[in-house]
Amino acid sequence: MQVGVLALQGGFEPHLDVLRSLGVAARAVRTPRELAELTHLVLPGGESTTLHHLLTLFGMWELLRARHAAGELVVFGTCAGAILIGRAATDGARPPRLGLLDVALERNAYGRQVDSFRAELEFEGAPLPAVFIRAPRIASVGPGVRVLARHGADPVLVVGPAALAATFHPELSGDSRVHQRFLELAPSAAVVS
């Protein structure tokens, strides 16, 4: 298992800290060469337009899609990272999506920063503290995707073939169960969109 966190922009340090606390030699990933070696990649929170810009600029966007489609890579997207791994927006809303997980996400769906909040979720039968920061909302979930946690009626943690997405920030709450779940996922060849 080769685990990395995309470290071009965003909250990558806290993800590296959580993974290392689980005994995983997680690496910061900034180049196509580093990406090509991984079996597990975290796409952190940050700005999704910036992350799309940089992944494209450095030749990592298509490589990421190809490696996931070939069944070589498991992805875990949080917040902006979740937006990027989701399916393409039907209204053409930017940024473009990687389409690795069959969920539709709306950006900034809860409002501006003054509307950001902390909430207690339930995950695997126990409470999970969660921080939502200018969070996206999962508007719809495809048939191959399972909801693992909700906030009210909204799915906020979902899993599909070789892909996990959280609209909140499990890396900021001091609870490593979501990362543990990510590490348990195995690569699988699956085309979403």
Added chain:
Amino acid sequence: MLNTTTPTRTPQAAQDVNVGLARMLCGGVIMDVTDAEQARIAEGAGATAVMALERVPSDIRKEGGVARMAAIEKVLEIQAVVTIPVMAKARIGHFVEARVLEQLGVDFIDESEVLTPADSEHHIDKRAFRVPFVCGATCLAEALRRIGEGAALIRTKGEAGTGDIVEAVRHLRLVNREIRMVRSAPREELMAIAKELRAPYELVLQVHELGKLPVPNFAAGGVATPADAALAMALGAEAVFVGSGIFKSADPARTAAAVVKATARWNEPDIVAQACRESGAPMRGQSAAAMAVEERLATRGW
């Protein structure tokens, strides 16, 4: 505009949510903009956020007069065209400008020495707000006083509007040197250090335990080229603010994209070299060392 049904927050939740947003800006570039067109260029070039202000710092220096928060219609116009966070500057101590900006729904407020200070003794009580604040600091003590007042993000107080990186470098090195000192000091000396620094003891203790500030630290002031941005990152800045450096350069869109590129991969000389080559000619600038003390903005605030 503003959601009136927002849930209440405990102080810890406010801290988590606001410092959390600062962490999401790491590795990125926040660009000063004065109108919607500039905001669009910044977002297109990969900026993580834009800073709305009336005039960029180099124009404030040139034109003089009282520098205040941006006009309301400008802030609204900028918010309408971008999806990335919109920040705006308020004068030091001007808590009513800050309330107005919070009411508009800006995502971050910069209590900034670039504007004319409104209070010569007191900074804003930032814990009284939902919106996060960023404040400038020249040294560890100043950073801890601002964090004590509730700042969710610290930035250096390099000389804004000069295009001269020397002051930002001085502040980054000084803060890091002082953090190393606090980190290596025996625990029983921390109260004396807090007394000497005139900084809250609890925050000195946190720095001792973490080996870094409890909030992110970004570079600001005098960043004019991709190499300047990479230098700031190499000295430990977690992201950069670029003011006059973008829209006073010969080709703002190219300069903006080049600074974003160099910031993301600051530790790879071949990438920084490419970014320098792709950048527009930088702003001409003004040497900070040659400036009279009364022209220096970093001395505003304490």
